[in-house]
Amino acid sequence: MATKPVVPPASALRWLGVITAPIALALGFLWAGGWLTPHRLTQTSLLDALRAVDGVHPGFRRNHAKGVCVTGWFEGNGNAAALSAASILRQGQRVPVVGRFALAGGMPFQADAPAKIRSMALSLMSPNGQEWRMGLNDIPVFPVRTPQEFHDLQWASRPDPATGKSDPMRLKAFRAGHPWLQEAAGRITHRSVSGGFADDTYRSLDSFLLVKENGEKTAVRWAMEPVQTAIAAGGNTDDHDYHFRDLIDDIHARPLQWRLLVTVAGGHDVIDDPSQVWAEDDRQIDAGTLTLTAVESEEGGPCTGITFDPLVLPPGVAPSGDPILQARSAAYMRSFSLRSGEKSPVPAITPSLTAAPGDAEGKKS
Amino acid sequence: MSRAKSFSLPSRVLHWLMAAMILIMLFIGVFMASTVGPNYDRLVALHRPLGIAILALALLRLANRLRSPPPPLPEELPPTMKIGAKASHLLLYALMIAMPLVGWGMMSAGGYPILLWGRSMLLPPILPHDPTLWAWLRSVHTVLAFLLFGLVLAHIGAAMFHGFIRRDGVLQSMIFTQKSAKG
Numbered sequence: 001m002a003t004k005p006v007v008p009p010a011s012a013l014r015w016l017g018v019i020t021a022p023i024a025l026a027l028g029f030l031w032a033g034g035w036l037t038p039h040r041l042t043q044t045s046l047l048d049a050l051r052a053v054d055g056v057h058p059g060f061r062r063n064h065a066k067g068v069c070v071t072g073w074f075e076g077n078g079n080a081a082a083l084s085a086a087s088i089l090r091q092g093q094r095v096p097v098v099g100r101f102a103l104a105g106g107m108p109f110q111a112d113a114p115a116k117i118r119s120m121a122l123s124l125m126s127p128n129g130q131e132w133r134m135g136l137n138d139i140p141v142f143p144v145r146t147p148q149e150f151h152d153l154q155w156a157s158r159p160d161p162a163t164g165k166s167d168p169m170r171l172k173a174f175r176a177g178h179p180w181l182q183e184a185a186g187r188i189t190h191r192s193v194s195g196g197f198a199d200d201t202y203r204s205l206d207s208f209l210l211v212k213e214n215g216e217k218t219a220v221r222w223a224m225e226p227v228q229t230a231i232a233a234g235g236n237t238d239d240h241d242y243h244f245r246d247l248i249d250d251i252h253a254r255p256l257q258w259r260l261l262v263t264v265a266g267g268h269d270v271i272d273d274p275s276q277v278w279a280e281d282d283r284q285i286d287a288g289t290l291t292l293t294a295v296e297s298e299e300g301g302p303c304t305g306i307t308f309d310p311l312v313l314p315p316g317v318a319p320s321g322d323p324i325l326q327a328r329s330a331a332y333m334r335s336f337s338l339r340s341g342e343k344s345p346v347p348a349i350t351p352s353l354t355a356a357p358g359d360a361e362g363k364k365s
Numbered sequence: 366m367s368r369a370k371s372f373s374l375p376s377r378v379l380h381w382l383m384a385a386m387i388l389i390m391l392f393i394g395v396f397m398a399s400t401v402g403p404n405y406d407r408l409v410a411l412h413r414p415l416g417i418a419i420l421a422l423a424l425l426r427l428a429n430r431l432r433s434p435p436p437p438l439p440e441e442l443p444p445t446m447k448i449g450a451k452a453s454h455l456l457l458y459a460l461m462i463a464m465p466l467v468g469w470g471m472m473s474a475g476g477y478p479i480l481l482w483g484r485s486m487l488l489p490p491i492l493p494h495d496p497t498l499w500a501w502l503r504s505v506h507t508v509l510a511f512l513l514f515g516l517v518l519a520h521i522g523a524a525m526f527h528g529f530i531r532r533d534g535v536l537q538s539m540i541f542t543q544k545s546a547k548g
Contacts, residue, residue: 010529015530017525022518029395032399129487305495309477311406315484319406327401337500337504340500
């Protein structure tokens with residue numbers, strides 16, 4: 001029998017049969033990754049919008065970049081255990097907590113100011129390896145309803161290169177195009193502002209579902225409400241880092257405590273839209289107490305290697321249909337992988353700032 | 366002309382099952398790594414157990430391959446093509462095993478709890494919590510995914526080349542039970 005050539009002659013149709021499947025799959029793959037639809041909102045375009053507002057700061061979180069680590073514990077009181085199988089909510093169980101206080105925004109060296117949005121992020125670690133992470137903010141509602149609106153609002157508030165300030169016309173255009181967000185904007189602008197981190201209330205904003213052992217679900221939001229009233233001398237607002245200095249002084253003076261208040265959705269509350277407030281007469285459950293006893297700089301601190309992804313949830317807690325939650329989880333992952341691959345930066349709140357007053361290390365610098 | 370003998374039935378079942386799983390996995394992966402949309406969490410939750418299942422099946426398949434070796438390639442296939450076939454299969458096996466391990470390792474290094482099924486079953490970390498390692502493995506996972514996808518495309522193209530152009534029974538050997546014409 002004659003030896004067959006390596007590539008025997010074949011019709012064009014046969015060659016089409018060879019290339020069709022690989023080409024179709026390659027196109028599908030490119031589509032799935034967003035490369036064929038440059039206007040689709042992706043993790044990258046969301047972070048690009050934040051960068052357009054805040055600039056490039058390698059090694060820092062892409063949002064809430066200026067912050068400090070805290071540690072302590074959470075102790076459930078059992079009041080919410082009837083609604084959720086989460087072991088963390090059971091009575092009398094103390095679980096370790098790693099947390100972080102921060103200012104909203106991607107500028108790691110921005111100056112503290114009274115009206116800037118403050119946040120508390122927490123990871124509650126239950127002994128069985130399950131975690132409950134949360135990113136809470138001190139505003140009453142989220143300014144937008146969808147990831148696309150978040151992107152567009154960032155983009156509208158990006159600074160004009162000529163003035164270095166955001167263009168009021170662009171913001172006006174965004175507001176005019178999104179009249180349904182007007183109420184949320186008003187609530188955020190006219191919220192009551194607390195003295196500092198220690199006496200502030202931090203809210204989940206997004207809704208979640210508490211899930212019982214039998215699968216029954218209850219839509220909730222939650223907040224950390226301060227036990228203490230303002231403690232620190234009331235900081236010197238000329239100081240660039242006065243909020244953080246006050247917090248550090250407060251924690252060194254005594255443990256700081258917050259109560260976990262779970263709000264159960266009423267019949268008229270909109271579950272999946274974080275820009276809408278819930279009714280004032282909703283049932284509230286005091287579910288346990290957070291106690292923070294130590295503060296550390298992000299340089300070497302225990303919160304630096306954690307992303308406070310709000311979808312890291314224990315059994316007994318599940319995401320609601322709120323679309324912002326999904327975008328937060330995805331964008332936090334992206335931000336975490338980007339910053340962790342960059343050189344570790346020196347944060348604004350250094351170890352010498354967070355050291356205890358009597359500590360020799362604290363006196364040095 | 367010799368016609369290749371077929372793969373054993375268990376080999377063929379494993380091949381097609383994993384072919385579907387790996388393709389689904391690659392598409393879920395590339396989509397969820399870019400999306401901020403409403404299915405993000407669900408896809409991530411599906412990606413993890415599917416990856417672990419692929420790891421388990423790949424190991425099973427490796428054992429099966431050692432027990433019942435694949436039929437020999439047609440004798441008249443040029444040596445360069447034989448080497449290409451052997452090398453690409455070696456690389457496919459390596460990636461089927463490496464991809465899930467890199468994924469598992471990167472979640473460990475990122476300090477994420479590694480939920481396997483729903484929110485109730487946890488996998489233990491296989492690497493220390495180390496953000497630099499997490500960032501590195503996260504990139505490695507992407508690069509290996511592209512490499513695996515490229516290899517899968519080449520594999521499909523080569524199979525079709527055997528089926529449509531050379532018509533040497535290699536494609537059929539993974540589809541039907543056929544006896545070697547040479548006996």
